[in-house]
Amino acid sequence: NAGVMQNPRHLVRRRGQEARLRCSPMKGHSHVYWYRQLPEEGLKFMVYLQKENIIDESGMPKERFSAEFPKEGPSILRIQQVVRGDSAAYFCASSPYGQGSTEAFFGQGTRLTVV
């Protein structure tokens, strides 16, 4: 089991461009969570998805951010028209059930830098 795979590990975008972050959960895991970590800060919940469904997006900014977890393929976190404030590490976690039920495994993260 390769673990939670995120790519790319590092992503540099100019202001106004789009950023696409990918997360492949562990095999057999159907729950995916995205978190954002600003430098020297904790992890902030963004969105919780199951296959083809957004369960909770209460942590997502209302504009420019979207997420999906299609039936086939990885979960995608999409940030349109990036701004400097979007620079952060974005972590994905997966679990076979909800995170309160069992351990959630984190990916290595994608470090987004907006220049």
Added chain:
Amino acid sequence: GENVEQHPSTLSVQEGDSAVIKCTYSDSASNYFPWYKQELGKRPQLIIDIRSNVGEKKDQRIAVTLNKTAKHFSLHITETQPEDSAVYFCAANADFGNEKLTFGTGTRLTIIP
């Protein structure tokens, strides 16, 4: 929603001494409390967790205690070693059936050789 507070934000202890990190939470419905260790530039890794039906759990040098009445839980690391230096995060699950984690703000633990 759930709010998790964590203290202290930084902690330095001599190698071999014990370290204690404390967290409080606000939602009495929370029932799962993991602790994560994050080394610089790496992913958060679960080191221990506790559920609301137990008051204490131990795994070698690491222990976690939970007081549901007071809504606080603590991480205890004994016989600290240099490799324990990292940022530690507590978390609590927010909503039953929608079990996203709410994290504390982290404690940077430095072990002084």
